[in-house]
Amino acid sequence: MKRKVAIVRGPGLSKWEMRVYEPLSAWFDITAIASKRSVNDIQNIQFPIKKLICPAQYFASMPKVIPLMFTLFGDTQWLMGFEKAVRGFDIIHSVELFNGYSAQAVRAKKKGLVKAVTLTIHENIPFTYKEFAAKMALKQEVIEGTDRFLAINKMSQDMLLLEGVDESRICVIPQSVDTSVFRPPGEQDLENLKKLRRKYNLNTEDFVVLAVGRMVWEKGWYDLIPAALWIAQKLKKVKFVFIGSGPQRNNLETFSIRLGLQNTITFTTLPYNQMDSIFRMADLFVYPSLPTKRWNAQFGGGVVTEAMSSGLPIVATLNGGVIDLVGGEGGIFLQPQRFADLADAIIKFACDSKLCKKVGQRNRKTALSLYNPHVVAKQIKKQWDTILRESS
Numbered sequence: 001m002k003r004k005v006a007i008v009r010g011p012g013l014s015k016w017e018m019r020v021y022e023p024l025s026a027w028f029d030i031t032a033i034a035s036k037r038s039v040n041d042i043q044n045i046q047f048p049i050k051k052l053i054c055p056a057q058y059f060a061s062m063p064k065v066i067p068l069m070f071t072l073f074g075d076t077q078w079l080m081g082f083e084k085a086v087r088g089f090d091i092i093h094s095v096e097l098f099n100g101y102s103a104q105a106v107r108a109k110k111k112g113l114v115k116a117v118t119l120t121i122h123e124n125i126p127f128t129y130k131e132f133a134a135k136m137a138l139k140q141e142v143i144e145g146t147d148r149f150l151a152i153n154k155m156s157q158d159m160l161l162l163e164g165v166d167e168s169r170i171c172v173i174p175q176s177v178d179t180s181v182f183r184p185p186g187e188q189d190l191e192n193l194k195k196l197r198r199k200y201n202l203n204t205e206d207f208v209v210l211a212v213g214r215m216v217w218e219k220g221w222y223d224l225i226p227a228a229l230w231i232a233q234k235l236k237k238v239k240f241v242f243i244g245s246g247p248q249r250n251n252l253e254t255f256s257i258r259l260g261l262q263n264t265i266t267f268t269t270l271p272y273n274q275m276d277s278i279f280r281m282a283d284l285f286v287y288p289s290l291p292t293k294r295w296n297a298q299f300g301g302g303v304v305t306e307a308m309s310s311g312l313p314i315v316a317t318l319n320g321g322v323i324d325l326v327g328g329e330g331g332i333f334l335q336p337q338r339f340a341d342l343a344d345a346i347i348k349f350a351c352d353s354k355l356c357k358k359v360g361q362r363n364r365k366t367a368l369s370l371y372n373p374h375v376v377a378k379q380i381k382k383q384w385d386t387i388l389r390e391s392s
Helices: 022-026 065-073 082-086 100-110 133-145 154-162 187-199 221-232 249-258 272-281 300-309 322-326 339-350 353-371 373-391
Strands: 003-010 028-035 049-052 091-095 116-121 148-151 170-172 207-212 238-243 265-268 284-287 314-317 331-334
Touching: 003 082, 003 100, 003 373, 022 028, 022 373, 028 082, 049 082, 065 133, 082 100, 091 100, 091 373, 100 116, 100 133, 116 154, 116 373, 148 154, 148 373, 154 170, 187 272, 207 272, 207 339, 221 238, 221 249, 221 339, 238 272, 238 339, 249 265, 272 300, 284 300, 284 339, 300 314, 300 322, 300 353, 314 322, 314 339, 322 331, 331 339, 339 353, 353 373
Parallel strands: 003 028, 003 091, 028 049, 091 116, 116 148, 148 170, 207 238, 207 284, 238 265, 284 314, 314 331
Antiparallel strands: none
């Protein structure tokens, strides 16, 4: 009989993250625990989903509600009916130290409802939310009650060590990318890629720079637009496709039009199941993220590995763990908020097709060897098997 694993993500459940767990269905009976109001695409996840109410989602937009909940309860992401939903599972696999449902997982284990708790850790900033005593207490409870921490990179591992997690309970396992879906273009794609270029008013000779992400300040959009202007004054063939939505979308579009870049930058949104074609249409991927008080680029939200798997070279800022993810030979990395350096890096690739091809092929090989879901899934399986032996 297969051992039962609950993957708890609450409002954050997503198809792109669950792909790494789908191969594990060969060995484990997996169920995802989500909220009734998911913020991501959860269609086509290949195992059952239990949807619970996350009360804070219904009033979190009210002013000062989130800081108040952090002060009183430690977090906003608590799930109603959690214990009933997870009762009888062998493992609860949650994410991050500071989520309410991670604490709920630890408490379910203490009550004997489940055997073990494991966590994926993306966070790489030590002692976040230190001004909220209740949240720090929640994090400490999660640290003490978790059996194994799956840090996505060395920065996350170092954060855990500094927060007091024993090294023996930490392993480094990266996120994955579906290398069969996100792949370089082949002969069978040529006609579709021509149609896509026509759709976005791109010529066959245009060098297409792709940027994907939520349209907020910390993703670096306000540096990328001046870089596009800098490039447009020197090299007309470089065009940009910006994909995403968010609170700054309208401002960014207005800004680009004011600078006369309406024929240089295309803004659009796409469902996730169409993203692979856009990566194949592009020549270069750019990720100019900026650090904030509570966020430092971790794994590029998945889009960096998708670009690598698609055979694209990368231009990114030296922010968080992105250079560790890609490797120094996978692109050009520069300091945040230096638009001229960003522009020069893009121009270097746009003017050197051999370099583009060489770096893109290297990134594809890296994605296949390190980030293929089947490769990563086997690493997770090893940890779960070990935990279940230890808990029996």
